[in-house]
Amino acid sequence: MKLFITGIGTEVGKTICSAVLTEYFKADYWKPVQSGDLDHTDSHKIESWTENTVCHPETYRLKLAASPHQSAREEQIKINLDDFQLPKTENKLIVEGAGGLMVPLSDETFMIDLIEKLKLPAALVVRNYLGCINHSLLSIMALNQRKIKLEYLIFNGSFPPDTERVISSFIKRETRIIRISEIEYPSKDSIKAAAIQLTKTNL
Structure with missing residues (x-):
């Protein structure tokens, strides 16, 4: 199992959700x-939120906190x-993108191109805010x-039933x-508790 975690935008909780899934699947992270x-x-x-996770080195480490192309x-x-090659591992792997699908990696390529290049299925993180239906x-x-x-x-977090219903109705049956409850202060304990909750839902 290899999975690419993306989001409907920036600051929607991709890293927290990645930590929960990494803990749940006992996966490596990249x-x-x-x-x-x-x-x-x-x-x-x-590394600080999960137990004994192997974190593979980034392909690009950039100093400026901005869009990768900038x-x-x-x-x-x-x-x-x-330049991007999946890390060699016999274990499951959680891959986390930066921002949303159309975040530029260069003037010609975007995050969605990287997902396509790596040939990975995606997990889309949604957070509730005004406009999240459109972005989703x-x-x-x-x-x-x-x-x-x-x-x-x-x-990720709580949603009005009307918002969740519309977004859910737009996905394929497969x-x-x-659903991951709000984790205000991520820690080993809170991430583990969320992973255990996923176990109870028979993910």
């Missing part, structure tokens, strides 16, 4: 591109899709257009829904 926060990367967070340009680098449905449409399998739709 962040292909880290833009900014090099002293406190998403890999560092996963961060790379600041360092006179051009991100090349051919556009993201699902984009994945369908590229024929990328949407393995999981992840509702897509499974995951």
